[in-house]
Amino acid sequence: MNPTRKRRLWQVAAVAAAAAIATTLIAMALQRNVAYLYTPNEVLSGKAGANVSSGQARFRLGGMVAAGSFKRAPGSMEAHFAVDDGDATLPVVYTGILPDLFREKQAVVATGRMRGGVFVAENVLAKHDETYMPKEVADKMGIAHRKHDVQAPAAEGAN
Amino acid sequence: MTPWYLLPEIGQLALILALLVASLQALLPLLGAQRGIAPLMAVARPAAFLQLALVALAFAILSHGFVAQDFSLRYVAGNSNSLLPVVYRYTAVWGAHEGSLLLWALILALWTAAVAQFSRSLPMPVVARVLGVMGVVAVGFLAFLIFTSNPFERLLPAAAEGRDLNPLLQDPGMIIHPPMLYLGYVGFSVPFAFAIASLLEGRIDAQWLRWTRPWTNVAWGFLTLGIALGSWWAYYELGWGGWWFWDPVENASFMPWLAGAALLHSQAATEKRGSFGGWTLLLAIAAFSLSLLGTFLVRSGVLTSVHAFAADPTRGLFVLVFLGIVIGGSLLLYALRAPDADANAKPFAAASRETLLLLNNLLLTTACAMVLLGTLYPLLADALQLGKISVGPPYFALMFLLLMAPLVALLPFGPLTRWQREDLASPLRMLAPWAGLAAIAGIAAFLLAPQGQWKTAIGILGACWVGFGTLRFLWSRLQMHGARLTREMLGMTLAHLGIAVFLVGALLVEGLNQQRELAVKPGQTVELGRHAFRFDGVAETRGPNYIADKGTVQVLRDGRIETTLHPEKRRYAAGGQVMTESGIAPGWLGDAYVALGEPLGGGSWALRVHIKPFVRWIWAGALLMALGGFVTATDRRFRSSRKESA
Numbered sequence: 001m002n003p004t005r006k007r008r009l010w011q012v013a014a015v016a017a018a019a020a021i022a023t024t025l026i027a028m029a030l031q032r033n034v035a036y037l038y039t040p041n042e043v044l045s046g047k048a049g050a051n052v053s054s055g056q057a058r059f060r061l062g063g064m065v066a067a068g069s070f071k072r073a074p075g076s077m078e079a080h081f082a083v084d085d086g087d088a089t090l091p092v093v094y095t096g097i098l099p100d101l102f103r104e105k106q107a108v109v110a111t112g113r114m115r116g117g118v119f120v121a122e123n124v125l126a127k128h129d130e131t132y133m134p135k136e137v138a139d140k141m142g143i144a145h146r147k148h149d150v151q152a153p154a155a156e157g158a159n
Numbered sequence: 160m161t162p163w164y165l166l167p168e169i170g171q172l173a174l175i176l177a178l179l180v181a182s183l184q185a186l187l188p189l190l191g192a193q194r195g196i197a198p199l200m201a202v203a204r205p206a207a208f209l210q211l212a213l214v215a216l217a218f219a220i221l222s223h224g225f226v227a228q229d230f231s232l233r234y235v236a237g238n239s240n241s242l243l244p245v246v247y248r249y250t251a252v253w254g255a256h257e258g259s260l261l262l263w264a265l266i267l268a269l270w271t272a273a274v275a276q277f278s279r280s281l282p283m284p285v286v287a288r289v290l291g292v293m294g295v296v297a298v299g300f301l302a303f304l305i306f307t308s309n310p311f312e313r314l315l316p317a318a319a320e321g322r323d324l325n326p327l328l329q330d331p332g333m334i335i336h337p338p339m340l341y342l343g344y345v346g347f348s349v350p351f352a353f354a355i356a357s358l359l360e361g362r363i364d365a366q367w368l369r370w371t372r373p374w375t376n377v378a379w380g381f382l383t384l385g386i387a388l389g390s391w392w393a394y395y396e397l398g399w400g401g402w403w404f405w406d407p408v409e410n411a412s413f414m415p416w417l418a419g420a421a422l423l424h425s426q427a428a429t430e431k432r433g434s435f436g437g438w439t440l441l442l443a444i445a446a447f448s449l450s451l452l453g454t455f456l457v458r459s460g461v462l463t464s465v466h467a468f469a470a471d472p473t474r475g476l477f478v479l480v481f482l483g484i485v486i487g488g489s490l491l492l493y494a495l496r497a498p499d500a501d502a503n504a505k506p507f508a509a510a511s512r513e514t515l516l517l518l519n520n521l522l523l524t525t526a527c528a529m530v531l532l533g534t535l536y537p538l539l540a541d542a543l544q545l546g547k548i549s550v551g552p553p554y555f556a557l558m559f560l561l562l563m564a565p566l567v568a569l570l571p572f573g574p575l576t577r578w579q580r581e582d583l584a585s586p587l588r589m590l591a592p593w594a595g596l597a598a599i600a601g602i603a604a605f606l607l608a609p610q611g612q613w614k615t616a617i618g619i620l621g622a623c624w625v626g627f628g629t630l631r632f633l634w635s636r637l638q639m640h641g642a643r644l645t646r647e648m649l650g651m652t653l654a655h656l657g658i659a660v661f662l663v664g665a666l667l668v669e670g671l672n673q674q675r676e677l678a679v680k681p682g683q684t685v686e687l688g689r690h691a692f693r694f695d696g697v698a699e700t701r702g703p704n705y706i707a708d709k710g711t712v713q714v715l716r717d718g719r720i721e722t723t724l725h726p727e728k729r730r731y732a733a734g735g736q737v738m739t740e741s742g743i744a745p746g747w748l749g750d751a752y753v754a755l756g757e758p759l760g761g762g763s764w765a766l767r768v769h770i771k772p773f774v775r776w777i778w779a780g781a782l783l784m785a786l787g788g789f790v791t792a793t794d795r796r797f798r799s800s801r802k803e804s805a
C-alpha cells in the first residue's frame with residue numbers, strides 16, 4: 001500500500017469511528033430526553049400507557065383550558081385549572097407565573113407528571129401569537145372533534 | 160381617488176418585473192458561461208442591479224403603506240394599527256410572513272448587486288455563473304412571494320382599523336434582529352453560488368476562493384449578530400430570564416451558524432494549502448441549504464415552538480419543494496463533479512494545522528448534525544406515526560457540551576501549529592504554563608463558587624485556556640522579527656477571544672444563576688443572595704397603544720438601595736394581548752432581573768426575581784466573534800487584484 005492510500009485509509013477509519021460514537025451518544029441522549037404529547041382522554045383511558053398514568057414518565061399534556069376551571073387561592077402562587085380535549089378533562093396544578101397568553105378556552109401544552117389523578121405541571125408553554133394553536137394539539141383535538149362531529153378549531157388565522 | 164392609491168399595484172408590478180429580471184439573470188448568464196457566449200454573460204451585472212432597484216421599490220411601497228396606514232392592504236391591516244408608534248410602523252413591514260419574505264428578497268438582491276459590483280477582478284464566466292446561481296435563488300423566493308404570499312393583496316372594502324402588530328415585536332431589539340439574521344442567512348448564498356460555479360467549471364481556483372472568503376466572513380458575522388440579538392431580545396422580552404431555549408426556531412438559525420463556522424476554517428485551509436477542496440464546496444452548499452431549511456422551519460409552522468406563528472401549510476410545501484430542488488440539485492452536481500476537486504491537495508502530517516482544522520470541522524459539523532437531528536426528530540417521529548414528541552433542552556445542552564469541550568481544548572493549538580509539518584513540541588512548550596494557570600483558575604473557581612461548582616469551574620477553565628492561549632499566539636506573533644499582524648490574524652484573535660468571553664457568560668450564568676418566584680405584597684422584601692428586592696406596589700400607566708401595570712421594585716445590596724426597577728405588565732389596546740416587560744439592572748458582573756406576574760388578589764402580585772451573574776458576557780462574546788468576522792474580511796490579501804496574485 002502506498003503512503004497516500006494508507007493515510008487516506010486511516011482518515012476514513014477515524015472519521016467512521018468518530019461518526020459511530022457520535023451517533024450512539026446522540027441516539028442515547030435523544031431517547032432519554034423526548035417527551036410525548038398526550039391528551040387527557042389518552043391519559044385517563046390508559047392509552048398513553050401505564051408509565052404515564054402512574055406518574056413515572058414525564059410527558060406533555062395538550063388540550064384546551066376548560067372554561068371556568070381556573071382557580072387560584074388569594075395570595076398564592078398555586079394555580080389550578082383543567083385541560084379538556086372534548087372527551088375527557090384532567091385537573092392540573094401549576095405553581096408559578098403563567099405565560100401571558102394563558103387563558104381559559106385557549107390551547108395549552110404543559111410538561112409534567114401525573115400524581116394521584118392530578119397532572120403536576122413543571123412548565124406551561126406560551127405562544128407568541130394569540131390565534132396560534134400548536135399543530136400537534138390541533139391534530140389530536142381534530143381527532144376528538146371528528147368523532148363528535150364538531151368543527152375542528154382553526155389552526156391558522158393571523159394572516 | 161388620488162394617484163397614490165395605486166401605489167400598491169405599482170409595487171406588485173415591480174415584484175413581477177423583478178421576477179422576470181431574476182429569471183433572465185438566472186438563465187442567460189449560466190447559458191452564456193456554458194457555451195462561452197460573451198453577450199449573454201454580460202447580462203448578469205445589469206440584471207443584478209435592475210433586480211435590486213425593482214425589489215427596493217416594492218419594499219419602499221410596502222413601507223409607505225405601513226407609514227401611511229393603508230388598511231386597504233390585507234397585510235398592513237393584519238399587522239398594523241392606527242395607534243402604532245411611527246418607528247414600529249417601519250419595522251412592522253417585516254413583522255409577519257409576507258413582509259419578512261420581501262425583506263429576504265431585498266437582502267438577496269442587495270448581496271447580488273454587491274457581488275456584481277465587487278467582482279471585477281474575477282473572470283467573466285465565473286461572475287456570470289455566480290450571479291446566475293443567485294438569480295435562481297431569487298426566482299424561487301420572488302415566485303414564492305408573488306404566488307403564495309403576496310404582500311400587496313388588497314382588502315376590499317378596506318378595514319377601518321388594523322389588527323395591530325404582534326406586541327412581542329414592538330421592541331427595539333426586534334427592529335434589527337430579522338435584518339441581521341437575514342443578512343447572515345442570505346449572505347451564505349455567495350459562497351454557495353461560488354461553490355456551484357466551481358462545480359460547473361470543474362475546478363477550484365485559489366484566487367476565486369480567496370475572493371469568496373470575505374463574503375463568508377461578513378455573512379457569518381451578521382448571522383452571529385442576528386442570533387445574539389435574538390437571544391438578548393428573548394432574555395428581556397419573554398420575561399423568563401433565559402437566553403437560549405434550544406427551541407426549533409433558534410436551532411434553525413444556529414445550524415447555518417455552525418456550518419458557517421466550519422466553512423470559514425475549511426475555506427482558509429483550501430485557499431492557503433489546497434486541502435479539503437471538495438469538503439469546502441460541500442460545506443458551502445450545506446451552510447446555505449441550512450439557511451433555507453431554517454426559513455422553511457420558521458415559515459411553515461410544522462414545528463411546535465415558543466416562537467411559532469400561525470402559518471399556512473401550502474406555503475410550507477412550496478418552500479419544501481424549492482428546498483428539495485436547491486439541495487437535491489446541488490448535491491447531485493457535487494456527486495457528479497466533485498471527485499476531481501481534491502487533485503492538487505498537498506499531503507500533511509498527523510499533528511499539523513490541517514489535522515487541527517479537520518478536527519475543528521468534524522466537531523462543528525457533528526454539532527450541527529446533532530442539532531439537526533434533535534430539531535427534526537419530532538417531525539420524523541410524527542411522520543412515522545411514533546407519536547407526538549418533543550426533544551428536551553437537556554439533550555441539546557449535554558450533547559453540545561460534549562462536542563464543544565474537545566473543540567475548546569484544541570483551539571489554542573490551531574494558530575500555533577504549522578501547516579503540513581508535524582511539530583508538537585513548540586506549541587506544547589508555549590502553552591504548558593498557560594494550561595497550568597488555567598487549571599489553577601478553574602480549581603479556584605470550583606472552591607469559591609457558592610453553587611454550581613462544576614459549571615463555574617469548567618467555564619473559568621475553558622475561558623482562561625482559550626483566552627491565554629490566544630493571547631500567547633498574539634504575543635509570539637508580535638515578537639517575531641519582521642512579521643506583521645495581518646487583519647486576518649487580528650480577526651481570528653478577536654473571534655477566539657470572543658469564545659473565551661462567551662464561555663464565561665454561558666457557563667457562569669448557568670452555574671451561579673439565582674431565581675425565586677413568589678407572591679409578594681407591597682412593602683415586602685425578597686432576599687436573594689447578597690441582594691434584596693423590595694416590592695413597592697403597582698400603579699397604572701399609559702403608553703401610546705397600551706395600558707400598563709407598572710411595578711416598582713427597589714434593589715438593595717448589603718442593605719443599601721442600588722437601583723429602582725419598573726417591571727411592567729402591558730395590555731395592548733388593539734388585540735387585548737398582555738405582555739410582560741421585565742425590569743433589568745444591567746452590570747458587567749451580573750444583572751438584577753425582575754418580571755411581574757399576575758395579580759393574585761388581596762393586593763399581592765406574583766413576582767419573579769433573578770440574579771444573573773456575567774450574563775452580558777454571552778452577548779459581548781458574540782459581538783467579539785462577529786467583529787472578528789468583519790475584521791478578517793478587511794484583510795488586504797483578499798482585495799489583491801489578479802495581477803498581484805499571479
